[in-house]
Amino acid sequence: MAITTQTAFADIIEGVTFFQIFSPEEMDILLAVGKWSKVAPLEKIVHQGERDLRMYVLVQGQAEVIYNDKVIEVVKSGQIFGEIGLMGKPRIAHVESRSECLLIAFEANDLNNLPLELQVKFLRRVLEAVFERLQKSNVQKWLNTRSKSAGKKTRSLSSR
Numbered sequence: 001m002a003i004t005t006q007t008a009f010a011d012i013i014e015g016v017t018f019f020q021i022f023s024p025e026e027m028d029i030l031l032a033v034g035k036w037s038k039v040a041p042l043e044k045i046v047h048q049g050e051r052d053l054r055m056y057v058l059v060q061g062q063a064e065v066i067y068n069d070k071v072i073e074v075v076k077s078g079q080i081f082g083e084i085g086l087m088g089k090p091r092i093a094h095v096e097s098r099s100e101c102l103l104i105a106f107e108a109n110d111l112n113n114l115p116l117e118l119q120v121k122f123l124r125r126v127l128e129a130v131f132e133r134l135q136k137s138n139v140q141k142w143l144n145t146r147s148k149s150a151g152k153k154t155r156s157l158s159s160r
Helices: 006-013 024-033 083-087 108-112 116-158
Strands: 035-039 044-046 054-060 062-067 070-076 094-097 101-107
Touching (some): 024 101, 083 116, 108 116
Antiparallel strands (some): 035 101, 044 094, 062 070, 062 094
């Protein structure tokens, strides 16, 4: 798939959840600083332990977040990953494409040069995505803990 114009990029990301809060003018600015890439299946996008200043929006495809050789999350179209890179921190996990992926990467230095209002809006959107992921993780942990404790109670009652 050849993508040659900013208009074509805008058409592709029109339905991507992460970008839905931005005005067309803001999207033009973001598209000007974002760097597009296409990744083949089973290719590492982010390497655990590396330091770089990028975060990614997965526009099309699926990727896996892998920590200690375990898939801990599947990233789907419209979601972000690698946001810790914006802080210059080492990558916590690998991210590997599950299928062919279309990504747009944003580098911290480029984001720092955006108009202040757009920087704030962009980072707020990143925080919303991170909080959403954290909330989902907390609910999952709570459900797992609850099911384990329910299992223990059942066993102790039936053993009498």
